[in-house]
Amino acid sequence: MSPRSPFATLVALLIVWSVAPAAKAQDLSSSITRRAVRAAVKITSEGPNGQGATGSGSIIDPRGYVLTNFHVVGHTHPGDGAPGSLFNPTNEVRISMVSNPRETAQERYVGRVVRADIRLDLALVRIVSDNHGNAVPRQRRFPSIPLADTRQLRPGSRLFAFGFPLGVRTINVTSGEMSGFQMNSRDEVAWIRTDAEFNPGNSGGMLLDRRGRLVAVPTAVLSGRGTLEPIELARPVERIPDEWLTSMRRGVEDVEITGVPTLPLNQEYEDEAVGDGGAFDRPEMHYYELPADRPLRVEVSSGLSVGLLTNRGRVLREGRGSLEVLPTDPADLTLGILIPPRSATGGGALAIRITARRGRTGLPGWGGLPAPGAPIRPTGAPRTP
Structure with a gap:
């Protein structure tokens, strides 16, 4: 990415x-x-x-x-x-x-x-x-x-x-x-x-x-x-x-100023990609501000590609459907979600669900979530508003 x-x-x-x-x-x-x-x-x-x-x-x-x-x-x-x-x-x-x-x-x-x-x-x-x-x-x-x-x-x-x-x-x-x-x-x-x-x-x-x-x-x-x-x-x-x-x-x-949405901690955040950027059947990117808590695990519906980007534009980490934010990671991180071309979403707006949970695999508060890298079952689906 x-x-x-x-x-x-x-x-x-x-x-x-x-x-x-x-x-x-x-x-x-x-x-x-x-x-x-x-x-x-x-x-x-x-x-x-x-x-x-x-x-x-x-x-x-x-x-x-x-x-x-x-x-x-x-x-x-x-x-x-x-x-x-x-x-x-x-x-x-x-x-x-x-x-x-x-x-x-x-x-x-x-x-x-x-x-x-x-x-x-x-x-x-x-x-x-x-x-x-x-x-x-x-x-x-x-x-x-x-x-x-x-x-x-x-x-x-x-x-x-x-x-x-x-x-x-x-x-x-x-x-x-x-x-x-x-x-x-x-x-x-x-x-x-x-x-x-x-x-x-x-x-x-x-x-x-x-x-x-x-x-x-x-x-x-x-x-x-x-x-x-x-x-x-x-x-x-x-x-x-x-x-x-x-x-x-x-x-x-x-x-x-309607800027980058801030994700709540331990709560599902719902968003929708309507495809202004992808109106030409090209992918686009949505950005989100992460909670300050560390460590975090971020899950994204529909198996979308996600990445952590610094404010200097460096891709720190990327994954599909989920990724981890570590205590040693820089504070100035933005979550980027790659929205597929409109043709790949069936032509409708894409419903996106994002959850940022405190903790890491094997640590208290992780709540039995899959280990890093394990596939996440898609919970969102393309839909027409």
Whole structure:
């Protein structure tokens, strides 16, 4: 098992510092282009050790709420930090803007993550102060972009991607057609496919329709096995949780991050893999935080492959259906469960049951569980919700 999820074939659009010219937004009216340019932002998030990312975002509410990808502001996989944690422990991101296509983006504001979901790879940031630390007045209104009703979207529709790719400081626009929908096992739209070009740094930005409404968030590029050309993938706005939109309308300032689930001790934890990452019939990875108790034995239903990964991305131990966590193991461990391709689960959502029990074979509290390496009878089964 790799320390990176097979979902890594979806190339995360993180930052590469380079230079690219600005492009023209053909087929958009001048008023729509002007509004989109002013509502697009560049987001920079850095931690104390220099780790972080730069990406793009869209102001979707005039009070300064910015929609972006989680991987622009936080860790999504072991390798550079604990999955589900923010790059900056003080929860600050820097916001740069432009007012016209010829202007160089300048850092003007500081934002704070108020909502985030690692599995959706979405985050909602609120602009809270200028770059001198002065709080944004409550009456301040920012240029914003409306959300589209993606139920009206059809393959062949013209789409426009706005963002700050490759570390450029002027706005960049590409255009293309909507290629199709990619559904998960709940028949939800997991992704919108397009041939509008995405580059590193477009993550979290805008994918607009001709009326200037936000259709989706550029998130990843599918490449590699089975693809002749890269496929640009964007998370549709219909997947934004309703609670986020309700809270935004109320002017929410509290922080709520849906990160990696924490497994309870000696209790069965139920989860469900709906296949957003595996929508292309490829495997994906789910991550879980382990209880602090040591030693532990972890059992997983359906005989799924499991592994222990450090926050530096090293695979410490792996098994099928079960594994042990020893007292001598590092504290910074994440449990990874490999979810098989959708075709292997019968096309439905996969029910997963996980139990983390204190103790080891032959020690008190082990409760007669099978010895390490012994087969575990599958207790879960593919099902259609």
